């Protein structure tokens with residue numbers, strides 16, 4: 001089966017600095033990746049490439065078998081699910097939770113005069129139930145808790161049944177209860193055979209859901225390690241990437257890390 005994402009020697013240069021530097025990486029359909037690295041390492045830039053929102057300065061990026069720079073990215077983006085706080089800011093506060101998810105079918109935020117089919121509405125309702133949001137379907141998006149808003153972002157990004165799902169810090173700013181609820185839901189989703197390939201950026205190994213198979217570590221725009229999650233999320237590899245001595249543990253499928 002073809003890779004859903006393939007970067008070959010990809011660099012992104014801004015203001016004379018390589019914010020991604022010779023990155024080569026492939027994501028297969030049955031893989032779920034976590035991307036970790038210090039602030040400014042280039043994680044969000046990597047997702048911008050993977051979501052076809054940015055082209056490499058040099059090298060080749062192929063997303064769902066389309067080489068960026070040679071294809072109509074508007075059609076391609078409909079096959080990619082992307083959840084980030086920046087995108088969520090575009091959802092009007094008064095929009096109901098159901099509409100915030102439903103409007104993904106037309107790639108818009110803010111319901112206007114689009115004609116939705118019953119099948120779209122039923123799918124939105126099913127997605128809301130999957131992400132434990134069905135009881136909030138009629139609530140305005142702006143009146144949800146942070147944890148609920150994060151789940152709406154993800155529900156919206158899976159509404160169109162994407163072939164690759166990109167999550168930029170889905171658990172950032174959540175309290176312990178909301179984080180654990182989200183990590184568990186993500187773990188269940190990631191473990192399902194029919195789930196798409198997933199790439200999740202996070203700052204904390206505690207946020208890696210069970211069912212995630214691979215990890216990529218970035219520092220200063222360069223890949224410092226990549227491969228099966230248990231080979232990469234280690235004290236040695238993380239320590240090199242973050243530049244400090246760490247103790248890394250794993251319990252019941254979940255990782256922990258602290259300074260040594």
Ligand SMILES: Nc1ncnc2c1ncn2[C@@H]1O[C@H](COP(=O)(O)OP(=O)(O)OP(=O)(O)O)[C@@H](O)[C@H]1O
Nearest residue numbers: 014015019037038039040041042043044045046203
């Ligand atoms: N358009 C741009 N022009 C110049 N520099 C940029 C641009 N976009 C990003 N950068 C710089 O590139 C580096 C990587 O940014 P990026 O947002 O990808 O990192 P990150 O790993 O996601 O960081 P964080 O963990 O803090 O969110 C940062 O130093 C950032 O300031």
